Amino acid sequence: MPEEILATFQIKRLSVLNENGSADLSLMPELSADEIWRMYQLMVLARCFDERAVSLQREGRLGTYPPIRGQEAAQVGSAFALKASDWVFPSFREMGAHLTLGYPIPQLLQYWGGDERAQKTPPDLNIFPFCVAVGSQIPHAVGAALAIRYRRDPAAVVVYFGDGATSKGDFHEAMNMAGVYQLPVVFICQNNQWAISVPLKGQTASASLAQKALGYGFEGVQVDGNDILAVYRATLNALEKARSGAGPTFLECLTYRMADHTTADDAGRYRSDEEVALWSGRDPILRLERFLAASGAWTPEQGRVVKDEAIALIDRAVGEMEAAPHPSPAELFDGVLATLTQRQAEQRKGR
Amino acid sequence: MAQLNMVQAINQALADEMARDDRVVLLGEDLGRDGGVFRVTEGLQERFGPERVLDTPLCESAIMGAAVGMAAYGLRPVPEIQFMGFTYSAFEQLFAHAARLRSRSRGRFSCPLVVRTPYGGGIKAPELHEESTEAIFCHIPGLKVVVPSGPYSAKGLLLAALRDPDPVLFLEPTRLYRMIKEEVPEGDYQLELGKARLARKGSAVTVVAWGSMLERVLKSVDGYDAEVIDLLTLNPLDLETLLASVQKTGRAVIVHEAIKTCGLGAEIAATLAEEAMLHLRAPILRVTAPDVPVPLAKLIDQYLPGPDRIRAALDEVLKY
Ligand SMILES: Cc1ncc(C[n+]2csc(CCOP(=O)(O)OP(=O)(O)O)c2C)c(N)n1
Numbered sequence: 001m002p003e004e005i006l007a008t009f010q011i012k013r014l015s016v017l018n019e020n021g022s023a024d025l026s027l028m029p030e031l032s033a034d035e036i037w038r039m040y041q042l043m044v045l046a047r048c049f050d051e052r053a054v055s056l057q058r059e060g061r062l063g064t065y066p067p068i069r070g071q072e073a074a075q076v077g078s079a080f081a082l083k084a085s086d087w088v089f090p091s092f093r094e095m096g097a098h099l100t101l102g103y104p105i106p107q108l109l110q111y112w113g114g115d116e117r118a119q120k121t122p123p124d125l126n127i128f129p130f131c132v133a134v135g136s137q138i139p140h141a142v143g144a145a146l147a148i149r150y151r152r153d154p155a156a157v158v159v160y161f162g163d164g165a166t167s168k169g170d171f172h173e174a175m176n177m178a179g180v181y182q183l184p185v186v187f188i189c190q191n192n193q194w195a196i197s198v199p200l201k202g203q204t205a206s207a208s209l210a211q212k213a214l215g216y217g218f219e220g221v222q223v224d225g226n227d228i229l230a231v232y233r234a235t236l237n238a239l240e241k242a243r244s245g246a247g248p249t250f251l252e253c254l255t256y257r258m259a260d261h262t263t264a265d266d267a268g269r270y271r272s273d274e275e276v277a278l279w280s281g282r283d284p285i286l287r288l289e290r291f292l293a294a295s296g297a298w299t300p301e302q303g304r305v306v307k308d309e310a311i312a313l314i315d316r317a318v319g320e321m322e323a324a325p326h327p328s329p330a331e332l333f334d335g336v337l338a339t340l341t342q343r344q345a346e347q348r349k350g351r
Numbered sequence: 352m353a354q355l356n357m358v359q360a361i362n363q364a365l366a367d368e369m370a371r372d373d374r375v376v377l378l379g380e381d382l383g384r385d386g387g388v389f390r391v392t393e394g395l396q397e398r399f400g401p402e403r404v405l406d407t408p409l410c411e412s413a414i415m416g417a418a419v420g421m422a423a424y425g426l427r428p429v430p431e432i433q434f435m436g437f438t439y440s441a442f443e444q445l446f447a448h449a450a451r452l453r454s455r456s457r458g459r460f461s462c463p464l465v466v467r468t469p470y471g472g473g474i475k476a477p478e479l480h481e482e483s484t485e486a487i488f489c490h491i492p493g494l495k496v497v498v499p500s501g502p503y504s505a506k507g508l509l510l511a512a513l514r515d516p517d518p519v520l521f522l523e524p525t526r527l528y529r530m531i532k533e534e535v536p537e538g539d540y541q542l543e544l545g546k547a548r549l550a551r552k553g554s555a556v557t558v559v560a561w562g563s564m565l566e567r568v569l570k571s572v573d574g575y576d577a578e579v580i581d582l583l584t585l586n587p588l589d590l591e592t593l594l595a596s597v598q599k600t601g602r603a604v605i606v607h608e609a610i611k612t613c614g615l616g617a618e619i620a621a622t623l624a625e626e627a628m629l630h631l632r633a634p635i636l637r638v639t640a641p642d643v644p645v646p647l648a649k650l651i652d653q654y655l656p657g658p659d660r661i662r663a664a665l666d667e668v669l670k671y
Contacts (some may be wrong), residue, residue: 063475066399092477114475114648132478133437134409167408168438195409197385203408264476270384329653332643343612347641 005254011211013254014234015224019282021290023335029233039199039228040292041078041306043072046096048310049105050259052105052318053095053112057263061322063114066093068258070226073284074190074253076100077159077231079240087126087148089141089159091134093190097160101125105317109314110324134195135161135168140185142174145183145248153235156242157185158235164195166212167203177324179216184242186235187213187250190225192257197270212252225253226284229291352534358391359529360502360535361467364509365392365429367539369399372427375513378405379414379431379467388433389469396517409415412439415444415466419452423460427513435470435522439501450493463518470498471563472608472640472655473526475648481525482645483562485607488520489586489618490588495519496585500565502533504583507542512637513542524563531566532549547589549596553578556602556668559593559619562584564656571658575665586614591601593619594627601632602668611639633671636664 016027050069054061068075082088082101090097095310098108099288103125111118111130131187133138141159148155163307165171166189178185191207202218213220223234231253238249256279260267266274292298333340333348340348355363369375370446378390383406384599386393396404409412411432432438438445445466452462474483488496497512499505505523512519520551542548550565555576560568565581572579582589587637597603604621616637625636638656646654 064477096526111647114651116647116650130478132480133440136440164409166411167410168440169410169412195380196388197381198406198408264388269386327649328652332641332646332650332654336643340644344642347611 003088009211009214011208011220011222011304013224014188014221014230015145016229016233017227017287017291019287021047021287021294023229025292029229029315030238031229031232036288036292037297039076040079040288040298041233041310042100043096043288044227045310046072046076047101047285047311047339048314049095049099049108050305052314053109054259054263056109056318057112062109062112064262065112066262067257068093070279070283071190072096072257073228073288074188074225074231074255077228078158078188078251078253081232081235083155083239084124085153085155085217087128087144087155087157089137089144089157090130091137091161091165092130092132093162094160097169098127101127103127105314106324107319109317109321113321115324116331135165135170137161138165138171138174141185142183142314143146145178146181148184149181154243155184156239158239159185160188160190161189161204162195163189163193163200163209164198165189166209170350175216178248179218182218182247184191184322185248186238186242187233187249189252190255191252192255194257194261194267194271195306196261196265198272207282209253210217210250211254215275218248218250220252220273221249222252222254225255226282226287228284228288248250255284294335321348352453354532355502355535356529356532357499357502357505357523358389358529360392360506361391361523361534362395362511364506364513366395366398367405368510368513369395372513374427375426375429376403376405376426377422377429377431378418378432379491380405380407380409382431387431389525391467391528392431393521393586394473395423397472397527399445401468411441412444415441415449418466419444419448419462420466422449422518423452423464427623428464429513430464432468433467435468435482435484436478438466440467440574442503445518445520445621446491446495451516454493461516462518463516465509465515467521467523469525470522470649471524471526472645473563477615478647481609481639485522485585486609486613486615486618487614493517494586496583497520498522498524498583500524500562500581500583501527501531502535504542504548504581506535507540508544508583510539511541514541522562526563527566529531542583545584545587545637546618547590547592548581549578550581551579554600555667556604557593557600557608557632558604558665559588560606562608564608567658568606568661569662572665575669577665586617588622590622593623595625597627598630601630602634602671603631604638604661604664604668605635606638606656606661608640610642611637612642614639633668636668638664
């Protein structure tokens with residue numbers, strides 16, 4: 001035989017809620033009504049946080065900020081599946097995951113306000129600092145997964161990144177290593193379709209991002225990233241698989257960045273209003289509201305209460321953030337080294 | 352002559368050279384359709400097409416490595432790295448390949464490319480967006496490092512860099528992009544690489560600066576008999592201009608926004624000590640950032656050398 005078929009493959013896309021909010025019951029994850037309500041509250045909190053952060057930036061009270069509008073289900077749904085012992089390696093656009101894991105809201109605001117001190121994650125959260133260099137956190141996640149395996153801990157690692165990051169060497173090197181060692185890591189790509197002005201087809205010629213995992217020897221799944229139940233289900237499965245020693249998973253959450261790339265960007269230069277309108281109809285929060293409303297669990301009135309509560313929480317956080325004293329120049333030196341060099345010590349004293 | 356800011360001057364240099372020489376090809380993230388995040392390449396893709404102004408995937412190492420291959424093949428690639436902090440993931444291609452292709456191939460291949468990247472602090476941007484690590488690049492033989500200080504020098508130096516037979520790193524001081532307007536000649540003119548500029552004449556002290564620090568220095572020297580040298584090319588250094596000035600003034604202050612340890616100031620000070628020891632009347636002082644990573648917005652003003660620190664150094668050397 002001159003030619004043999006060595007491999008054929010299939011890539012699955014998982015969705016639980018359709019656009020009208022009706023669920024495929026055979027795929028429903030196990031979640032109590034209270035838990036689903038909590039997810040809803042967190043998505044609204046994330047949306048309100050985002051809206052406030054953008055307006056604070058416009059008022060000059062925050063620096064450049066990368067909005068998450070539209071990505072709430074991908075972030076809240078995945079973070080909701082994590083256990084406190086798991087480790088999280090975010091990019092710079094996972095404020096929804098941070099809020100879900102209980103990251104202090106004033107501290108999130110303080111970071112985008114340009115305050116160094118906010119980079120210190122609270123000791124009870126295993127979250128790495130925001131990673132601004134695209135994709136460079138992915139190898140760190142693989143390293144933590146190696147350490148988990150070495151110590152035989154019952155934990156897993158989640159690493160978040162965007163579609164643009166899948167073009168970086170760091171992504172490929174880390175995916176390859178995770179596959180070779182079959183590590184307990186879940187790669188979560190929020191494919192929001194754009195890396196600043198470059199659309200997905202400018203990043204890759206492959207039909208999905210999920211299929212890239214197959215080249216590295218493990219499973220890749222595409223998930224409807226605007227469907228919080230699907231994201232939750234896929235992440236939970238991947239985490240359980242990781243903790244049980246069955247290796248890595250790559251999840252491509254198909255979603256959309258409804259806002260500009262950052263507050264310094266103007267998305268009107270490169271994408272159409274029709275595209276944005278199309279995706280606004282697929283708003284992840286609307287979708288869960290429709291699902292909840294169908295069983296009488298959501299009314300516009302209750303929706304307003306949830307939103308008001310979220311806004312009150314954020315108001316308080318803004319107040320706290322702005323009450324924090326300005327850092328002193330000496331704080332430039334905090335944490336540069338465990339022990340400052342002689343020159344740094346002198347510079348710290350102003351010499 | 353038109354009054355242009357630095358963004359417009361660089362855009363004009365690129366457009367003119369692309370029109371003159373069809374080997375010039377731009378590649379990088381967001382520089383085509385979007386015109387670059389600072390709009391430096393605005394309109395160039397419309398004018399020259401997507402084959403000459405390539406929006407690449409997000410992959411600095413491949414951008415740099417591909418530029419090496421394009422240059423060796425006979426094109427004149429101009430890779431753009433969106434911010435200096437993201438050149439780090441392209442180090443291998445820049446250091447191990449672009450800078451040494453000529454020597455590795457004993458002259459069979461050369462690597463005439465110009466890496467453009469915004470650099471420097473003071474724009475209140477996120478982490479890694481305000482780096483000033485020019486000294487690392489000056490440490491690499493085979494790579495020229497150029498830093499304009501205004502629109503006029505930006506255009507003249509960029510045109511020279513684009514015609515240079517070797518790789519050039521062209522650092523664009525972000526803080527100055529829209530700060531200064533100058534008269535910029537429409538046509539073709541080049542400022543020779545490796546030549547510094549006397550930005551101000553004086554006889555009591557030589558102040559050496561480059562990039563966005565030049566503007567700060569010029570604002571700080573009022574009332575001093577200071578000669579100010581705008582370095583323009585950081586590697587190779589214009590020793591002739593530096594030495595002539597210091598031999599006259601007998602004093603030198605070097606101002607840079609990079610940290611002190613192993614900054615370019617150390618190289619300049621050591622060279623002056625080697626070559627002009629007997630002319631010196633005071634220790635050579637450096638005014639630099641402290642030895643810490645570039646901070647986020649809240650402390651950036653404390654980090655960058657300001658007029659107070661520049662004047663304190665001048666007062667100090669003038670005591671001798
Ligand atoms: C290594 C690197 N190159 C360039 C940038 C500038 N930059 C910031 S975000 C971004 C696009 C990222 O796209 P993607 O990975 O899809 O994530 P998204 O921003 O869409 O969440 C770019 C080019 C960067 N931060 N890091």
